[in-house]
Amino acid sequence: GAVVSQHPSWVICKSGTSVKIECRSLDFQATTMFWYRQFPKQSLMLMATSNEGSKATYEQGVEKDKFLINHASLTLSTLTVTSAHPEDSSFYICSATSDGLPYNEQFFGPGTRLTVL
Amino acid sequence: GEDVEQSLFLSVREGDSSVINCTYTDSSSTYLYWYKQEPGAGLQLLTYIFSNMDMKQDQRLTVLLNKKDKHLSLRIADTQTGDSAIYFCAPWDGYSGGGADGLTFGKGTHLIIQP
Numbered sequence: 662g663a664v665v666s667q668h669p670s671w672v673i674c675k676s677g678t679s680v681k682i683e684c685r686s687l688d689f690q691a692t693t694m695f696w697y698r699q700f701p702k703q704s705l706m707l708m709a710t711s712n713e714g715s716k717a718t719y720e721q722g723v724e725k726d727k728f729l730i731n732h733a734s735l736t737l738s739t740l741t742v743t744s745a746h747p748e749d750s751s752f753y754i755c756s757a758t759s760d761g762l763p764y765n766e767q768f769f770g771p772g773t774r775l776t777v778l
Numbered sequence: 779g780e781d782v783e784q785s786l787f788l789s790v791r792e793g794d795s796s797v798i799n800c801t802y803t804d805s806s807s808t809y810l811y812w813y814k815q816e817p818g819a820g821l822q823l824l825t826y827i828f829s830n831m832d833m834k835q836d837q838r839l840t841v842l843l844n845k846k847d848k849h850l851s852l853r854i855a856d857t858q859t860g861d862s863a864i865y866f867c868a869p870w871d872g873y874s875g876g877g878a879d880g881l882t883f884g885k886g887t888h889l890i891i892q893p
Binding site: 667697720769 | 813818819870879880881882885
């Protein structure tokens with residue numbers, strides 16, 4: 662299957678700072694990328710959908726000014742957590758898909774664990 | 779929106795069959811996926827079933843779909859220690875607003891293998 666990478670795999674930051682997480686599709690062009698958040702022992706919650714070249718669509722309850730998403734190319738999407746606070750600590754997972762993929766599969770990155778002190 | 783329910787834990791003996799159940803609410807789901815997540819890792823697509831199918835078999839995996847009851851199950855035959863993970867059910871209802879929709883996941887079922 663296709664490969665999606667995330668960088669960094671983990672990050673620790675101080676409260677009030679901003680953190681950028683990258684999601685890359687390594688061997689295919691991703692027309693759509695998704696960002697999910699997973700709390701410990703919880704399910705993945707969709708945060709936003711990002712189509713290349715257009716503004717991200719955020720799910721209800723997700724602050725778009727806090728979680729900035731940029732999908733500037735068909736292989737890269739970034740999630741920036743601005744002015745991070747301890748309650749933003751979580752496991753962030755991206756996925757990528759492309760129009761016409763068999764059974765519309767989404768390929769998931771390995772995740773980024775964010776800890777805000 | 780879609781609601782997806784799964785039992786949180788399932789404990790089976792090594793070599794037995796595991797059956798993980800899932801119920802969902804959106805009858806317009808076109809594909810229904812099963813994902814596996816090992817500790818600290820991302821998600822791996824295990825298998826899927828298209829909404830016009832009742833059953834799909836893929837080696838040790840059997841997926842059963844009851845559309846009337848909106849019930850999906852995953853059976854793992856001859857369960858091994860390597861099957862120990864969290865299994866997520868994720869129905870998908872297609873496209874909206876010009877692009878693919880994201881997935882709605884159940885809470886996940888922790889599969890525990892006893893020796």
